[in-house]
Each structure stands twice: as C-alpha cells, then as structure tokens.
Amino acid sequence: MVSDPPRPARARSPEEKGQRRDDILRAAERLWAHTPYADLSMNQVARETKLAKGTLYLYFDTKEELFLALLTEHLGRWLEELTALLDERGPKTPGEVADVLVASTRGHEALRRLLILLGTVLEHNVSLELTLSFKREVRTLLQPVLDRVPLPQGVTLRLLMHLYALSVGWQQVTEEQPSTGYLRRQPELAFMFPSFEKELSFSLHAVVDRLVAETAQV
Amino acid sequence: MVSDPPRPARARSPEEKGQRRDDILRAAERLWAHTPYADLSMNQVARETKLAKGTLYLYFDTKEELFLALLTEHLGRWLEELTALLDERGPKTPGEVADVLVASTRGHEALRRLLILLGTVLEHNVSLELTLSFKREVRTLLQPVLDRVPLPQGVTLRLLMHLYALSVGWQQVTEEQPSTGYLRRQPELAFMFPSFEKELSFSLHAVVDRLVAETAQV
Amino acid sequence: MVSDPPRPARARSPEEKGQRRDDILRAAERLWAHTPYADLSMNQVARETKLAKGTLYLYFDTKEELFLALLTEHLGRWLEELTALLDERGPKTPGEVADVLVASTRGHEALRRLLILLGTVLEHNVSLELTLSFKREVRTLLQPVLDRVPLPQGVTLRLLMHLYALSVGWQQVTEEQPSTGYLRRQPELAFMFPSFEKELSFSLHAVVDRLVAETAQV
Amino acid sequence: MVSDPPRPARARSPEEKGQRRDDILRAAERLWAHTPYADLSMNQVARETKLAKGTLYLYFDTKEELFLALLTEHLGRWLEELTALLDERGPKTPGEVADVLVASTRGHEALRRLLILLGTVLEHNVSLELTLSFKREVRTLLQPVLDRVPLPQGVTLRLLMHLYALSVGWQQVTEEQPSTGYLRRQPELAFMFPSFEKELSFSLHAVVDRLVAETAQV
DNA sequence: CATGAATGAGCCTTCATTCAT
DNA sequence: AATGAATGAAGGCTCATTCAT
Structure with missing residues (x-):
C-alpha cells in the first residue's frame, strides 16, 4: 500500500496553485495515455487527481x-x-x-x-x-x-x-x-x-x- | 403538398433493401457535409432519411x-x-x-x-x-x-x-x-x-x- | 403491497401517449403538493412515474x-x-x-x-x-x-x-x-x-x- | 488607477462590523435590482462587495x-x-x-x-x-x-x-x-x-x- | 477577522441502442 | 420489415457551504 504523496490540503500560494494545476494535468495525462478523449470523463480525472469534481473547474473552465x-x-x-x-x-x-x-x-x-x-x-x-x-x-x-x-x-x-x-x-x-x-x-x-x-x-x-x-x- | 419520394413501404427484395441502405447512406452523407461526427445523432439521420430510428439498426448495427x-x-x-x-x-x-x-x-x-x-x-x-x-x-x-x-x-x-x-x-x-x-x-x-x-x-x-x-x- | 396500475409497456396510440403524458403530470402533481419547485427534480418525477428519466423528455422538452x-x-x-x-x-x-x-x-x-x-x-x-x-x-x-x-x-x-x-x-x-x-x-x-x-x-x-x-x- | 474605497482591513469595532455587514447588503441590493434570486450567487455578492466568499458567512449564516x-x-x-x-x-x-x-x-x-x-x-x-x-x-x-x-x-x-x-x-x-x-x-x-x-x-x-x-x- | 480553495451532492439533459408492437 | 417509445448510464457543470490557513 502506497501512501498518498504529501500535498497541502489547500493550494494557497501561487506556487501551490500551480502545483495543483499540475496535479490535475498529470492525472489527465495518465488517463490520456490509454483512453480516448470521448471516453475520458472529468469525473475520472477528478478521481485520478483525488480531488472533487468541482475543484477541477477552479483550475479549468471546461x-x-x-x-x-x-x-x-x-x-x-x-x-x-x-x-x-x-x-x-x-x-x-x-x-x-x-x-x-x-x-x-x-x-x-x-x-x-x-x-x-x-x-x-x-x-x-x-x-x-x-x-x-x-x-x-x-x-x-x-x-x-x-x-x-x-x-x-x-x-x-x-x-x-x-x-x-x-x-x-x-x-x-x-x-x-x-x-x-x-x-x-x-x-x-x-x-x-x-x-x-x-x-x-x-x-x-x-x-x-x-x-x-x-x-x-x- | 409534395408527395414523398416513391419508396416501397417495406423493402422486400434484395434490391429494395440495398436501396433502403443507400437511402440511409445518402442521408448520412448530406448531414456529414456540415456536421461533425459528435454532433450528428442517429436521430437526425433517421429524420433525414424519413425512416424510424429503429429501422436504421436493421441496416447498420451501430x-x-x-x-x-x-x-x-x-x-x-x-x-x-x-x-x-x-x-x-x-x-x-x-x-x-x-x-x-x-x-x-x-x-x-x-x-x-x-x-x-x-x-x-x-x-x-x-x-x-x-x-x-x-x-x-x-x-x-x-x-x-x-x-x-x-x-x-x-x-x-x-x-x-x-x-x-x-x-x-x-x-x-x-x-x-x-x-x-x-x-x-x-x-x-x-x-x-x-x-x-x-x-x-x-x-x-x-x-x-x-x-x-x-x-x-x- | 399494491400492484402497479396496469399500463401498456409502450404508449403507441395517441390515446396511450396522452395517457402517458397524463401519468407524468399526475406524478408531478403528487410531488408538487408538498414540494417546492426548486426541491423537485426531474429525477423524482421520473421515479414517481416509474419511468426512466429520458422518457420524461419525450413528452416535455424541459x-x-x-x-x-x-x-x-x-x-x-x-x-x-x-x-x-x-x-x-x-x-x-x-x-x-x-x-x-x-x-x-x-x-x-x-x-x-x-x-x-x-x-x-x-x-x-x-x-x-x-x-x-x-x-x-x-x-x-x-x-x-x-x-x-x-x-x-x-x-x-x-x-x-x-x-x-x-x-x-x-x-x-x-x-x-x-x-x-x-x-x-x-x-x-x-x-x-x-x-x-x-x-x-x-x-x-x-x-x-x-x-x-x-x-x-x- | 482608482483606489478602492477606504475600508478597514479588518472590522474590529462593532461599528466597523456593522459597516461591513452594510457593504454586503449594498452589494446584494445592487445585484438584486436586475437579477432573479436563482441567478444570483453568493460568489457574485462576494465579488461585488470585494470580499471573499467565506467572509459573507461571518455576517450571514445562509x-x-x-x-x-x-x-x-x-x-x-x-x-x-x-x-x-x-x-x-x-x-x-x-x-x-x-x-x-x-x-x-x-x-x-x-x-x-x-x-x-x-x-x-x-x-x-x-x-x-x-x-x-x-x-x-x-x-x-x-x-x-x-x-x-x-x-x-x-x-x-x-x-x-x-x-x-x-x-x-x-x-x-x-x-x-x-x-x-x-x-x-x-x-x-x-x-x-x-x-x-x-x-x-x-x-x-x-x-x-x-x-x-x-x-x-x- | 479574513480568505478562497475545496467540497460533492445534485442538477438538467442527451443519445445510442433495445424491444414490444 | 418497420416503428418509435422507452431506456438509463453518463455527461459536463454549478454553487452554497465549509474549513485550513
């Protein structure tokens, strides 16, 4: 069992926010490696990032x-x-x-x-x-x-x-x-x-x- | 009032069935000319062909x-x-x-x-x-x-x-x-x-x- | 245990369709009696009517x-x-x-x-x-x-x-x-x-x- | 460049807190003039007041x-x-x-x-x-x-x-x-x-x- | 006192496909 | 063969509220 990578509970500073944005992109990237766009839901991205769905929309409008x-x-x-x-x-x-x-x-x-x-x-x-x-x-x-x-x-x-x-x-x-x-x-x-x-x-x-x-x- | 193009109510002979299939393809083609795949629903194709949705699936599985x-x-x-x-x-x-x-x-x-x-x-x-x-x-x-x-x-x-x-x-x-x-x-x-x-x-x-x-x- | 009221599996004739439409309205009515509009979801209406959510939209656009x-x-x-x-x-x-x-x-x-x-x-x-x-x-x-x-x-x-x-x-x-x-x-x-x-x-x-x-x- | 209206960084005295509360109400009022309740989000009120969303909840529970x-x-x-x-x-x-x-x-x-x-x-x-x-x-x-x-x-x-x-x-x-x-x-x-x-x-x-x-x- | 990132349940709606007629 | 009503999973997205900082 791998423990979750440490991540600040809330991205407060610009750096942390950039990091969070990056987390999301990394998750999307992992999924994208083997999933076509149409089959890849924001829900999945959220789960993969271990963030709530709504949080995604704080960083990307669509x-x-x-x-x-x-x-x-x-x-x-x-x-x-x-x-x-x-x-x-x-x-x-x-x-x-x-x-x-x-x-x-x-x-x-x-x-x-x-x-x-x-x-x-x-x-x-x-x-x-x-x-x-x-x-x-x-x-x-x-x-x-x-x-x-x-x-x-x-x-x-x-x-x-x-x-x-x-x-x-x-x-x-x-x-x-x-x-x-x-x-x-x-x-x-x-x-x-x-x-x-x-x-x-x-x-x-x-x-x-x-x-x-x-x-x-x- | 324009009468519908003559088409047998039911396609019985192989020729008629081929014709029906062709009708569907023609309709899909007309729509495809100006509609991206994702925006092009089977419903539209059915309407354009003047057939029921289910009928499409008699000629094409998906x-x-x-x-x-x-x-x-x-x-x-x-x-x-x-x-x-x-x-x-x-x-x-x-x-x-x-x-x-x-x-x-x-x-x-x-x-x-x-x-x-x-x-x-x-x-x-x-x-x-x-x-x-x-x-x-x-x-x-x-x-x-x-x-x-x-x-x-x-x-x-x-x-x-x-x-x-x-x-x-x-x-x-x-x-x-x-x-x-x-x-x-x-x-x-x-x-x-x-x-x-x-x-x-x-x-x-x-x-x-x-x-x-x-x-x-x- | 009350058995479901008999209802044709598919509303085929205009009468049946009117009936189905009516079923939906009746369900909405029952819910409306004690639920404010904002709290009343289409999901609930569907459940109350015992129809799938999508079916509702066959009868009402919104x-x-x-x-x-x-x-x-x-x-x-x-x-x-x-x-x-x-x-x-x-x-x-x-x-x-x-x-x-x-x-x-x-x-x-x-x-x-x-x-x-x-x-x-x-x-x-x-x-x-x-x-x-x-x-x-x-x-x-x-x-x-x-x-x-x-x-x-x-x-x-x-x-x-x-x-x-x-x-x-x-x-x-x-x-x-x-x-x-x-x-x-x-x-x-x-x-x-x-x-x-x-x-x-x-x-x-x-x-x-x-x-x-x-x-x-x- | 217009400087923001003078407002204490933090409302400490009761007067200041009353003032802050009033700011929020003024902002809500401006928005209310041309926006239906359902379309009027707390986010908007916060933006209009130039306060953070959370701050609103210090003055109003809901x-x-x-x-x-x-x-x-x-x-x-x-x-x-x-x-x-x-x-x-x-x-x-x-x-x-x-x-x-x-x-x-x-x-x-x-x-x-x-x-x-x-x-x-x-x-x-x-x-x-x-x-x-x-x-x-x-x-x-x-x-x-x-x-x-x-x-x-x-x-x-x-x-x-x-x-x-x-x-x-x-x-x-x-x-x-x-x-x-x-x-x-x-x-x-x-x-x-x-x-x-x-x-x-x-x-x-x-x-x-x-x-x-x-x-x-x- | 102030912040605003995070939450997550819940919304309405779409649509390929199925199947009773 | 033809119909089209019914399905239901899944979609993207919103927003009042909370809470770590």
Whole structure:
C-alpha cells in the first residue's frame, strides 16, 4: 500500500496553485495515455487527481480547456527537447535537421494524439480569445527552434508545419488498434501497417530536400 | 403538398433493401457535409432519411458501422475517379502520377474527414471481423489503380499510404474552424494557415521523387 | 403491497401517449403538493412515474414546460369548476358572482402555487412561442366564464385579473410554513396569519363593488 | 488607477462590523435590482462587495438570511417613507390614506420582489428563531404607521396586510418578462398586462372603503 | 477577522441502442 | 420489415457551504 504523496490540503500560494494545476494535468495525462478523449470523463480525472469534481473547474473552465493546457505543455516539452537536440547535435545540413526533427518525435505519441484532438474537438468549446492566445504561445515557443535551424525562418516555419501534418497523418495511419495483431499478420494487408518513424523519416527527408531545392532556386 | 419520394413501404427484395441502405447512406452523407461526427445523432439521420430510428439498426448495427460504410463508399468513388483520371491522362512520369493523385483529391473533403474518423472513432465500436473485411475491400478497390500506375506495385502501395497520411494530416491542419477569420489575418500567425492543395502537392511530389530515387537505387 | 396500475409497456396510440403524458403530470402533481419547485427534480418525477428519466423528455422538452403544462391543466380544471358553479348557482348580482368566484378557489392551492411559479420561474426556460400559445389558450379557456358572468366582458376580464392578483397575493401571505404553529400563537403577531378565504372574499367583494360602481357611472 | 474605497482591513469595532455587514447588503441590493434570486450567487455578492466568499458567512449564516436582512432593511426604509408621507399629507379620510399607501409603494419594486421571495424561498433555510425575530421586528417597525393612520389599530393592521397581499399579487401579475413586448401588442391579450399602480390603487381603495363600511357598521 | 480553495451532492439533459408492437 | 417509445448510464457543470490557513 502506497501512501498518498504529501500535498497541502489547500493550494494557497501561487506556487501551490500551480502545483495543483499540475496535479490535475498529470492525472489527465495518465488517463490520456490509454483512453480516448470521448471516453475520458472529468469525473475520472477528478478521481485520478483525488480531488472533487468541482475543484477541477477552479483550475479549468471546461474539459476542452484542460486538454488544451495539456497540449500546450506537451508541445512545450517537445520543443524543449528539440531545442536541446539541436544544440547537442548542431545539425548543419538539412538532412541532419530532418534527422533531429524525427528523433525529437520519439516518445511523444501522447502529443500527437493531442494534436489530432486540436483539430477535431478542442477549439470547439473554447473561446476565440483562448484559441488566439494558444496560437500566439505556440508561435513564441517556436522561436528557440527557429533560432537554431540553419534555414531561413520562413522555410523553417513551413517545414515545421509539414512536420505537424506528417506527424498527425502518420499517427492516424499507424495508430494502434485494440487488437490489430491478427490483421497485421495478413500478408496482403501488411502495407497497411507501416512503421510510424520509418515513414515519417522518409517523408520528412523528402520534404526537406524539396524545400531546400526550392529555396536554393529562388 | 409534395408527395414523398416513391419508396416501397417495406423493402422486400434484395434490391429494395440495398436501396433502403443507400437511402440511409445518402442521408448520412448530406448531414456529414456540415456536421461533425459528435454532433450528428442517429436521430437526425433517421429524420433525414424519413425512416424510424429503429429501422436504421436493421441496416447498420451501430453508428460506427454506418459511417464505416459511408467511408467505404466514398473511398470507392474516389478510387473510381482516380482510375478514370489515370486512364485519361495516362501519366508516364512519377511527377505526372503525383499530379494526378493530387488532382483526384479535389472535392473529397468529406472523404478526408471520414478518414480522420477512421483512426479516431471508427474501429472502436466495430467488430474485428468487420474491420478485416473493410481492409480487404479496400485492398480490392485499390487494384485498378495499382494496375495503372507505372510503378512497381509495392511502391505504389507505399505511395498510396503516403497519400493517405498526407491527406489526413493536411486536412487536420487546414480544417476550417468556425471563426478563424480573425486569426488568419494576424501576420505572425499566417504560417499556421497553409493551403491544403498547395502543401499536399508539395509534399506528395517530394515523396514521389524520393520513392523513385530509392527504387532506382535498389 | 399494491400492484402497479396496469399500463401498456409502450404508449403507441395517441390515446396511450396522452395517457402517458397524463401519468407524468399526475406524478408531478403528487410531488408538487408538498414540494417546492426548486426541491423537485426531474429525477423524482421520473421515479414517481416509474419511468426512466429520458422518457420524461419525450413528452416535455424541459422541466419548465412540464410545469407549464401542469398549470394549464389546473387552470382548465378550475375554470370548468367555475363554469359549472356559475351554471348551477346562476348568480345574478355582482355580489353573488364574487361569492361564486371565491367558492371556486377552494381546493385549488396547487393552482395558486403554480401561478406564483408562472411569474417567478416558468416563462424563463420557455420559448416565446410557447408562452404565447399558453396565453392564447388561457384566453380561450376563459370564454365560457365570460359568457356566464352577467357583466360586460371587459369588466369580467378585469375582475378575473383582480382575482388572479388577489389569489396569488393572499396565497403568498397565508402560505403555510413548515412550523409556524408557535408563531401563530403569539397574540401580537396574530394579524400576520389571516385566513386565505376570508380575506380573499373580503377583498374580492370590495373590488367587485367598486368595479360595478365604476361601470354604472360610465 | 482608482483606489478602492477606504475600508478597514479588518472590522474590529462593532461599528466597523456593522459597516461591513452594510457593504454586503449594498452589494446584494445592487445585484438584486436586475437579477432573479436563482441567478444570483453568493460568489457574485462576494465579488461585488470585494470580499471573499467565506467572509459573507461571518455576517450571514445562509444566503436566505442575507436576503431576509435585505428585506428587513427595505421594509424599514419603506415604512420610514410612508411615515414621512403620512406626516406630510396628514390624510384624514380613508381615501386619502389609501392614496398615501399607494404613493408610498412607488420606487419599491425591489421590496415587492423581496416580499415574493419571503413566501417562496426565504423562511425555508432560516431558523424558526430568526423567523420569529423577523416578524417581531416587522411588528415594531409598523408602530409609527399605526400611530398616524386615523383608523383603529386593528383595522390598520388588516389594511396593511391587504396592502401586502395586493402589492405582491400585482407585482407578480405585472412583472416584466424578458421580451413580452410582442405579447403585449396582441389586442386580445392586452387585458393580461395591466398597470401595477393603477390596479393596486383601484383595489386598495376598494378594500379601504369596505373596511371602513364594515368598521362603521360595528 | 479574513480568505478562497475545496467540497460533492445534485442538477438538467442527451443519445445510442433495445424491444414490444 | 418497420416503428418509435422507452431506456438509463453518463455527461459536463454549478454553487452554497465549509474549513485550513
């Protein structure tokens, strides 16, 4: 029996409140790892956080907002990792940049699934204001990456959008179904089960090459 | 007073039953054109078809199955168009093939949105059997295309999977939100609103080129 | 142990549906007799009717609509009684009319409490259309009474509005509180606990007299 | 930048505590002017008072108590005005008294709406003790009026109860609904929209006359 | 005295699906 | 085959009140 992690009874200071908010996001994250959005109720999140349902709404106005915050977080974390990777590997050629980008997506399936949500569900019960501020924040978070990629900023932005589309697209295509094991083993259907990373890498390199070719040309 | 479209009170013969099934799909299609899946109830479909709710369940076991059938249909239609286009234009170079593929996606937003559903919602409340038969059917539908693309069959299959991922990915990224007008006009956010067809074309050509290069190399 | 009253499993014919609707209204009525609106949940109504919660919403779009329907019913019943009373007693003098009106209010506390609701809660979650049709229906229901009161129609309508205001007013003032017994027995507070019928009668006669005097004068 | 109105950080002396209590009542009053009871949350009152939610409960045990206090206040103010009016106009005839009473109701819609609450909501979550003390206080507040009306005290008390019932009744009947504009303009429904003051005056005069007649008779 | 985070029962309503007719 | 009334679990969310700080 594991005792509950110590947590102040009431989050009083801004730090504690941030911590509480974080607790909620962590709980949502744990559930999100293996539960589709529609099956994931605020009730569950509350139980997982060991908070009352109403308390959730002290920190997030709606379910959508909660998940938008989760997305923002994951996006931030990924961009941090990407930045670190760029610093570490100091990619000089476009191909190296592509490699780094692909490498950075590892272990971020949760993020990819959240990105799918973004277009599908989020931004529906969310105010225009929040959408705007989300997009602005994303733009800000992108800057360190832009500063480190040895390509013109506009090109890098376009490249990142391609990465976004490709990640989401390949995520959808390769998404693990409850019991696809049997299907996978049918030879004539094998082509329907590509490897996420392999194909992402393939297409991203293709895009980078073309982007570079086009840039050079101009 | 307009009389209802002639329809047998009861569908007895297989033809009539097929017709009834088709009526339902047509109704679902009309609604799907401007309604997200979550907002689209079986009740609405029933009303639109002018059938009772229960009747729907004589033709489709679940809501998911209905939409899976709709997806199959759209897929079929698109592949027909693509086949016709391939016959008509007789593309010889890979670049021409890419052009034809891109062209074939025009007017098929509904299909793209259904493909997003496929990974997100469909195949959840659907039996393994049905999933299998769906995938097999897709494989079959693909054959005429494979026969017409001047590339090795395996390469074409892979290319089609790339097209799938790219369509879905760019669809998500460029999906029109209720009121993105304002956001779109923010210059620093402009990069977030690319054109579906332009970017799809760009990345598909890139992928085709690379696919060809790799194939040649081997 | 009382066996459940026989009720068709499904209300199929219009009559049965009317019956089912009636069942719900009867249940709501029973609860309403001793429960304030705010404490009376749709859940309770469902339990009392022995129907599922969702079923209620097949017959009434909102809680408010249900109670508006209940009010309409009670109003109808009261007006029927009033009509019968007018026929029976054939009041000739205004004073006799007042007596009949007062007599007609006996046993209609539920109606009075519903009328209080009307201004307070109902007509809030109710469409303008429904409000309009409610008011029109009331106007229609009034006609038999207008036809039987030996006063000009305009005067009778005004009189009925006075009856409305007086009933509601005295209802509020004399409303039985959970445990007012003790208070009632304080002599210096006795004036705060008048008798509904006595005071209603008093003021209604006063109003009738004045109405007649004014009418004669013109 | 506007500095907050000066208010001690903590109310220590009885005066300060009375002041704090008053602040809360003022805030509730402002909100009450245009918000129905059900839509008026303690949260709003707290925000409007610029106090924390919990602080409200140091001064009032429940929401109902708060509004009962507000009612007491309004009642007190109205009775002061009425007293002043009685002094000023020195009404001699019962008709003049009625005129003064009607005149005194002007600008007191908030009070009338609170009186409706009294029967409907208040006195529910309120202790018997508080109810008793409220009623006693009302009795006390009434005395100055009783001393100035040229009628036997018992008659005046009864008259005041009639005024209470009539005010509440006509308030309910004439209460302005969100968008009754359209309904009001339907000629056959016009009788449903009488004027508060006109009808109150009419019925109060009627009652006064009868009260006098009855008194004389005895 | 003041705070405001936390509570949690409870609200109304929705909707895919079932099944008696 | 067709109907549509009935189901009932589940949903997101509110808010008066409490209590640790």
